[in-house]
Amino acid sequence: MNRQKPLVIVVDDEATNLQILKDILQEDYTVRLSPSGERALAYMEQHIPDMLLMDLQMPGMNGYDVIRAMSVNPLLRDVPVLILTAQEDRESEEMAFRLGAVDYIRKPISSGVVKARLQLHMELQNHRKDLEGLVNVRTDQLRKAQDAILNILANMTAFRDNETGAHIKRTTIYTQLLMENLMRKRHPGYLVEPQYMDSVIRCAKLHDIGKVAISDTILFKPGKLTVEEFEVIKKHTNYGAYIIDTAIDELGETSFFLNVAREIIIGHHEKWNGSGYPFGVKGESIPLSARVMAIADVYDALISERPYKKAFTHSTSMNIILKDSGTHFDPTLVELSLDVMEGFKDIALMHQDDEGLTIYDGIYL
Numbered sequence: 619m620n621r622q623k624p625l626v627i628v629v630d631d632e633a634t635n636l637q638i639l640k641d642i643l644q645e646d647y648t649v650r651l652s653p654s655g656e657r658a659l660a661y662m663e664q665h666i667p668d669m670l671l672m673d674l675q676m677p678g679m680n681g682y683d684v685i686r687a688m689s690v691n692p693l694l695r696d697v698p699v700l701i702l703t704a705q706e707d708r709e710s711e712e713m714a715f716r717l718g719a720v721d722y723i724r725k726p727i728s729s730g731v732v733k734a735r736l737q738l739h740m741e742l743q744n745h746r747k748d749l750e751g752l753v754n755v756r757t758d759q760l761r762k763a764q765d766a767i768l769n770i771l772a773n774m775t776a777f778r779d780n781e782t783g784a785h786i787k788r789t790t791i792y793t794q795l796l797m798e799n800l801m802r803k804r805h806p807g808y809l810v811e812p813q814y815m816d817s818v819i820r821c822a823k824l825h826d827i828g829k830v831a832i833s834d835t836i837l838f839k840p841g842k843l844t845v846e847e848f849e850v851i852k853k854h855t856n857y858g859a860y861i862i863d864t865a866i867d868e869l870g871e872t873s874f875f876l877n878v879a880r881e882i883i884i885g886h887h888e889k890w891n892g893s894g895y896p897f898g899v900k901g902e903s904i905p906l907s908a909r910v911m912a913i914a915d916v917y918d919a920l921i922s923e924r925p926y927k928k929a930f931t932h933s934t935s936m937n938i939i940l941k942d943s944g945t946h947f948d949p950t951l952v953e954l955s956l957d958v959m960e961g962f963k964d965i966a967l968m969h970q971d972d973e974g975l976t977i978y979d980g981i982y983l
Contacts, residue, residue, distance in 0.1 A: 622648075623646065623647050623648045624646075624647050624648065624668035624669065624740060625647070625648045625650065625665065625666075625667045625668050625669075626643055626647040626648065626649050626650070626667060626668065626669045626670070626671065626736070627649075627650045627651075627652060627658055627661065627662065627667045627669075627670050627671070628640065628643075628649060628650070628651050628652070628671045628672075629652045629653075629654070629655060629658045629670065629671070629672040629673060629676070629681075629684070630653070630672070630673040630676070630702065631653050631654065631673065631676040631677060632673070633653065635673070635702070635725075635727065636651040636653070638727055639651075639671065639702075639727065639732065642727070642729045642732055642733065643732070643733075643736070646733075647668075647669075647736070650665070650667070654676060654677070654678055654679065655672070655676055655678065655679030655680065655681065655683060655684040655687075656678055656679050658670070658672070658684065659679075659684060659687055659688075662688075662693075662694055662697075663693075666693055666694065666697065667697055668697070668698075668740065668743065669697070669698050669700065669736060669739060669740065669743070670688075670697055670698070670699045670700070671700050671702055671723075671732075671736075672684060672699060672700070672701060672702060673701075673702050673703060674701055674702075674703040674705060674710060674714065675703065675705070681701060681703075681714070682713060682714070682717060684699075685699055685714070685717040685718055685719060686717060688718075689717065689718055695718075698720045698721075698739050698742075698743055699718065699719045699720060700719065700720060700721045700722075700723055700735060700736070700739065701714045701719045701721070701722045701723065702723050702725060702727070703722070703723075703724065703725060704724065704725040704726075706724075720739055720742075721735050721739060723735055764820075764875060765820065767865070768820060768821065768823060768824060768879075769823075771824055771827050771861070772786055772823040772824055772827070774827065774830050775826055775827055775829055775830055784969055784970065785826070785918055785922065786823050786826070787969045788918050788965055788966060788969050789822060789823075789825065789911070789914040789915055789918050790819070790822045790823045791965050791969070792913075792914035792917060792918065792959075792962055792965065793818060793819055793822035793910055793911060793914045794819045794822075795958045795959075795961060795962075795965075796910045796913065796914065796955050796958060796959075797810060797815045797818050797819055797910060798815065798958075799954065799955060799957075799958040800815070800910075800954065801815050803954055805950070805954055807950070808906070808950065808951065808954065810906075813874070814878070814907075817874060817875040817878040817879075817907075818878055818882070818907045818910065818911075820875060821875060821876075821878050821879035821882055821907075822882060822911060822914070824858070824862070824879050824882065824883060825858075825882050825883055825886050825911050825915060826854065826858070827858045827861055827862075827883060828853070828854035828855055828856065828857035828858025828859070828860075828861065828883060829854045829857075829858075830857075830861075831853075831854065831857035832850065832851060832853070832854055832857075833850075836850050836851060837851075839925075840925040841925055841926055842926040852887070852895045852896065853896075855883060855884050855885075855886070855887055855895065855896050856884070856896055858883035858884070859880055859883050859884040862876055862879050862880045862883060863880070866880075878907055881905040881907045881908055882905075882907050882908055882911045884896065884897075884908070885899065885904050885905055885907070885908025885909075885911075886908045886911040886912050886915055887912070887915075888900070888904045888908060888912070889912075889945065889946045889947075890904070890909075890944060890945060890946060890947055890948050890949070891944075891945045891946070893945075894946075902948075904948075906951075909947070909948045909951055910951065912946070912947060913939065913947055913951065913952065913955065913959075916939065916946070916947075917935055917936075917939060917959070917962055918966070920934070920935035920938060920939075921935050921962075921963075921966050932962065932963040932966070936956075936959065939952060939959075940952065
């Protein structure tokens with residue numbers, strides 16, 4: 619099977635130079651010629667080259683302008699650019715390198731030099747792609763290991779109580795809907811980047827991990843807790859943070875997703891007006907991840923039947939959340955989330971407490 623030749627685009631306003639370079643390169647490369655930077659950029663929008671050879675001084679868009687335009691285009695920013703120029707001054711050369719050019723070939727054109735430089739940079743580019751492939755494989759392996767750890771921790775809680783297991787599943791899906799909604803809306807002050815959204819969704823399942831340290835007598839009490847017993851229950855946030863702190867210490871480095879998990883665990887019972895626990899943090903001092911988790915957690919508690927309460931309807935639960943917006947919940951977050959929260963009802967119906975032991979094994983959308 620014939621291996622497709624690498625695509626090289628040559629940009630020069632001198633037709634003679636274009637023809638010379640085509641004659642030099644066409645045996646080893648697929649060569650496309652352009653007499654201007656504008657036309658080269660238009661072509662590259664549809665055909666991403668393996669390499670670009672370009673003159674610096676051209677009418678209209680010069681070589682510097684083309685490099686700048688490529689640097690802000692995600693599809694073109696990694697294309698190696700080799701500069702072809704008759705200029706001798708160091709300033710031009712330094713400027714080209716600062717903008718991202720990888721080499722600087724002087725005119726008049728030498729066939730041997732051009733071939734050697736292109737071969738060198740093709741090999742470097744292939745090596746970079748191979749390294750990126752290895753990094754992607756290792757990143758995927760790391761993510762799978764992280765998810766395995768998260769699932770083990772979440773299942774520690776789920777095994778103790780079937781209701782808790784279904785609660786973990788539902789609240790994780792609620793959290794996913796809320797975070798994806800913030801990502802779409804891009805509201806000022808609530809801008810969510812993909813890595814952060816991903817970490818919040820993955821770590822939501824750990825919000826109640828600290829309950830493994832609460833005694834069965836209190837955790838499974840068939841009735842309303844006393845004031846003293848509720849004080850014990852409240853400690854699950856601290857216990858959970860301690861579990862995550864131990865994992866972070868074992869890693870010996872800052873772990874982004876574990877730190878997000880800690881934010882959720884320690885902060886999901888804090889309230890917007892500062893009346894929550896464990897620290898009475900208020901307003902935007904509460905991490906966004908914990909503010910999102912608070913909505914998901916309380917909604918699920920409201921629609922769930924417990925020994926000490928009947929299940930509220932979706933409508934009643936939503937009215938309670940609206941009433942507590944600005945006291946318990948972040949009011950802007952509630953306002954931004956109302957449309958997607960209408961979908962919570964269907965999620966709750968799909969994943970009910972009586973469906974058997976719920977072991978979390980991923981995101982359910």
